[in-house]
Amino acid sequence: MAFLDNSGDIILDVVLTDEGRKRLAQGDGSFKVDKFALGDDEVNYALYNATASSGQEDLQILQTPVLEAFTNNMSSMKSTLLSYPRNDLFHLPVLKLNEVFDTINQRFASPSIFMVAADSNTEDNSDTQNPSTSVALGSTGTLQSGFLLGANPSNGGTVIRIDSGIDNSAAPPSTQISDPTLYETSYEIKIDNRLGSIVSKTGGIIQPVAIDDDFVASYIVGGPGQRITGFVSENTDTSAGAARQVIAGSRSTFLEFKIATSQSLRSSTHLFNLIGSAGSMTSPNGAQSILFIDSIVRVTGQLTGYSVDLPVRFVKNN
């Protein structure tokens, strides 16, 4: 991955997607470009300088380096172009990580990341009477904030919560979003399938709808009445400035889920050795060496197309 100089000529840098390469390799004529997506991941629109001289207002935006084309599904095209039927929208809905609704929704303190305990030993020394080396419990002996119990998600632990709505008080939360094109009802969650899977906040298991060649599994969950329940709920809090809300304006739904670790992470250190690192964390008995893999979980609104990337660290007592 690299940046391309965007100060001069217009750049057209194109690579095929995995599907495109596959079809091209088939050589049966099925390779035909009939869809494409446009994104503006690199653009910071805040750089628009309204006070600049005429014609120079967007100069910094236009000269911002752009990423060269690459095919990593989890990194490419986070912000794709959307079409809305209305031309009078001042605000578009966003997804926002809610860590203030409850303490169980918070990330780990340092580093600021969601920790996923890879196995029972990491969670609580496999439910022993006096766990001593479990890094999920920390020096206090209680489950640390920001730790997801990857081996036993139904036992508690952190719940990741994503709120949807218009994050602007100009559209007051007293009025719920009524435009169905702005009301998020379904979410797609992507996670590296080698590392873990998505489960409900009560530990309910669901199946991914796709696993691509990069081992990225996609899960689709819906809201009330949708195909998979237990993940998406209607946000009925219409109070402005609510302490437990992160969406400043009109709200629609919120998503809650947990992460279960894969069998490989639970039973082996192979992947940790292959793509992870070693370190140490605090356990009830003090410093404890660990293995960890840093990854991300991407949540995308199915209607709005807005996505957020959540940093996660799969941790295993070494």
Next chain:
Amino acid sequence: MPTIDPNLLQPSVDTHDLSSYVYVTEGDVTATEYGAVDYSRTNLQYLINLFDESDDVVISSRQEFTYYNFYFRDFFPQRLNPYSVTEMDNNYSLNFTYNYYDTNYESVAAGAHESHLPNHYVIKQNNAISGLPTSLQLFYGDDVNEEAVASLATLGGSVNSFQYDSSSFLPSGLADQGFNFAYNPNNYYYQHYLNFQEYAGSEDFAEFRDKTRNCFMSFNKSVESTSAPFFSKMRINYRARPLSLSGYDNNTQALHGYQHMLRPYMYYFYHHITGAPSVDRSLSSVNRTYRVSEAIEYEESLGDLPLKIYPAATAEVLANAENSFLRNDEITLFDKVEYTDFPDHGFPLVESVFPNIASADNKVRRFLTEGFDWSIWKPGLGKFISGVPNFEPIIVCFKIEKFSGTSQIPVQTFYMDHDIEKSGTDGYSFLEFLDIQLKYGTNYRYKVSAICRIDTPVVKIMDMFYTDNDSNLYSVYINSVPSLTRDSETPDLRIESRVVSDFFGSFSGYTPTAVSDQITGYAAVQALRNPQANPSGPPTQPSFGSVTGLERVGQTTPVEIHPSPLERNKIYIKTEVRTKAEFMEIELFEDSITTLEPIFSPPEVKFFNENGKTNDVLVQAQLNYNNYRAEYIPITPEDSQSIERYLPYFEASGEYNFRTINGEGNFEIRRLSQPPKSYSDFANASVQQFNAPQPNNTIYSILAYAVNKVRPNRKYYYIVRALNSHGVYSNPTTVFQIELLQDSDDTFIIVDEYEFKNNLTNNYSKSGKRYLQLKVSNLQGLINEQSVEFEDASSADEISSVHLGPSDFANKVWGKTFKIRLTSEKTGKKIDLNVFFRHTDEPT
């Protein structure tokens, strides 16, 4: 300058020629015109007919006629260039917009009369009224107040008028929006529509009716917007004219913007004139301009267009108009400028809009009844003969009649004030009419007419006489009375005194100088003889030419003493002309819309399979809000039938502009297990319809999922269509070829877009040479030299027959039939080919 229709001047039975007519006019409100034209029998007969009731009546009691010759410029007719994209090159536009689906509104509206549905302008007025200065509210009294508006047109608080036309509330418009029709229990319909007949006879309804029809409503001509579920919008382009051109603001009859008088005028007009018989317009010529560019205008005759001319108001009519009101299905709309330009002009404003004509001030009454200064336009007999138009009609309002379906009785009639610019020169302006009082699925036809104030000249005959070649004098009319001698062969000796006393004054002691000083008719005669002279300037020395003719007129008058100005073979006419205020209704255009929800765009579809579910194809469908233009693809006969109503919205190319609006995401899956050749193969392949439940009571979901059961390891062909809220299917998606592969305990899905193999045709014979060639082996092709002939021959000429291949039958191919079987590796199908080998000599 237009020319008068020659047919009007020259009836088929006539060959008259009035081109020699010369004349002069005098006077102001009522004027006198003296004229003369060459005498001929046809000219004479034509002039007689003008003032007679008919050709069959020798002696007429009419004595006058009214003619209409107008140059109608305020409205732009159809553009000549249909490809012009300049908006102002259209004289009008009519569009229908479907904002969103509101099931409650549509169901309620279906059972109501259009006039009882919420009205756009009433809703806005509800907002505007509260902003009126207190002093004005006092003057409006019960006629225009919040109570009246609130109860008008069944609104009853069902609409938040302050948010109603806010663009930020478009197009959602559901609960908590500006147009919250469905959920308010105070809504008029919920109170009354179920037993409307009973309510209609109640005193409450009578009060409601009076308030509604007395309500003053205005429009803002170009910025109308609405959050109603659906509406039609009409734009009328016209020429905005400064008041100074109207002739209405001269010192004696200034009305300070005569829009103020329009309301009583409308009441008067539509409730007392419409029932009166139309006047004779056989002597009419109405033209209007064609505008083809910014600078170029053409004109056309309106002779073939529907045109009504109503007689002028009389004192009796005005007296009866005191209690006139609009009907419940009529609404008047006034230019906003009237409201805003006179914020401190309370009394006149109130008076002018007050619906009772009796309370209108004298200026208004004069406007309705009196013509204008005749001297400005001089629309007398001379103008009629020469075909010069008289006053330009001034549009005082547009009349918009709305018809439902094929009915010839309008369900509603709207009168829209004609906006006239208060400054500037001729320019182009427009107004927009917005109609939300519509039922779903109905064809509405709008007929738009211009109501014009016209000042029509009435030409009354006073005297008409003529001279023959011998200067004999014959009378036709004497002092408006038809002469008994006009068809006589005998000269009328009585006319001498008329000539002297009127055309030429007293000829006693006549000298040319005396005539010029004393005789009113002198200038006329001077002009008749010398039309190039200035008829209104000082008279010049007359030159009457030969006076010998006069000497032959009558034997009892002292004609020999006084020279006469009369010429031979002339018809002399004296007429009086006055103008009157009349009203003309010109049909401008007629167009229609059908209130239909758009056909949705094909949905966005994704196919998934959840791991381990070996029979499930998960279909995710989402309403697609991207508009696109394409031909409609019907799949079933029902599709073709349902699309017929939409045909008016299809372009000439056959394409339709598909558009998705809000609504519940309803979808249909059609599936085949064999490759389709066209979309019609899916006609009987509907397998599933699905939607998504509402997330809550106030919002729909446009994203839905369905699980479709399939057999693994088999290809299926899917299309998905979206249904709009009224069950009309969208175009299908592209065909997806779906195969669910099962591998041990795992499954995965293969999704491909499938293209119809339309280029394949059944070909039952094909040359196989390219694919299959059978040749004998070299051994079979060698000449068999083992025969007796070969052994005995010394040269080739001695050999009569040659055989190829081995001698033994078992090893030779010649003379045998072989069976070759081809088996398809793909399908396993077999075909047998029976072949035999034949050799043909090719001489070298």
